[in-house]
Amino acid sequence: MKHALITALIGTSTLLASGTASAQAKPEDVIKYRKALMVMQANSVRPLAAMAKGQRPYDKDIAIRNAAILELTGKMMMETVAAGSDKGAETRAKPEIWSDAAGYKKVSDNYSAEAAKLSEAAKAGNVDALKAQIGGVIKACDSCHDAYRSK
Numbered sequence: 001m002k003h004a005l006i007t008a009l010i011g012t013s014t015l016l017a018s019g020t021a022s023a024q025a026k027p028e029d030v031i032k033y034r035k036a037l038m039v040m041q042a043n044s045v046r047p048l049a050a051m052a053k054g055q056r057p058y059d060k061d062i063a064i065r066n067a068a069i070l071e072l073t074g075k076m077m078m079e080t081v082a083a084g085s086d087k088g089a090e091t092r093a094k095p096e097i098w099s100d101a102a103g104y105k106k107v108s109d110n111y112s113a114e115a116a117k118l119s120e121a122a123k124a125g126n127v128d129a130l131k132a133q134i135g136g137v138i139k140a141c142d143s144c145h146d147a148y149r150s151k
């Protein structure tokens with residue numbers, strides 16, 4: 001029974017299939033993944049920004065968890081712009097992501113570096129560093145959006 005369930009899950013999961021060279025994920029699924037990752041980032045960054053502005057009490061556990069999510073999503077960022085996912089569903093991703101892939105990787109790496117610093121500050125329980133670094137992360141979000149996301 002357990003085995004049948006696992007087989008069924010693996011059999012129907014296009015995301016799992018995308019991990020193999022033979023089966024490429026459908027563009028619309030990659031676009032869905034890209035948007036979902038971004039929504040997760042927005043939801044993770046928002047409480048941290050509120051803490052930084054004093055609109056919400058500092059909570060070390062939430063800070064650590066959300067910063068860890070932001071660090072992790074950075075590592076997944078390039079998967080969400082897999083070749084062929086420039087069209088196939090409604091998207092605000094600009095064609096430059098694929099025509100200037102090195103430039104995109106650079107802003108993605110910059111984001112990852114900023115998110116890693118945020119995670120360090122959160123784990124250390126360093127509120128001042130956390131507050132300062134939230135700005136660095138949001139700047140990294142914006143610098144990618146300004147160049148590679150249409151309005």
Ligand code: HEC
Nearest residue numbers: 035038041042045091092093107108111140141144148149
């Ligand atoms: C390396 C580039 C890059 C970085 C860094 C980045 N984004 Fe994005 N973001 C995009 C692209 C490209 C889109 C457009 C996705 C689409 O429409 O296919 C997008 C779309 C979004 C959306 C709209 C999602 C939707 O449902 O259509 C939100 C919200 C968002 N980003 C938030 C964030 C936040 C918050 C951060 C930082 C914590 C961030 N992004 C960092 C490239 C980036």
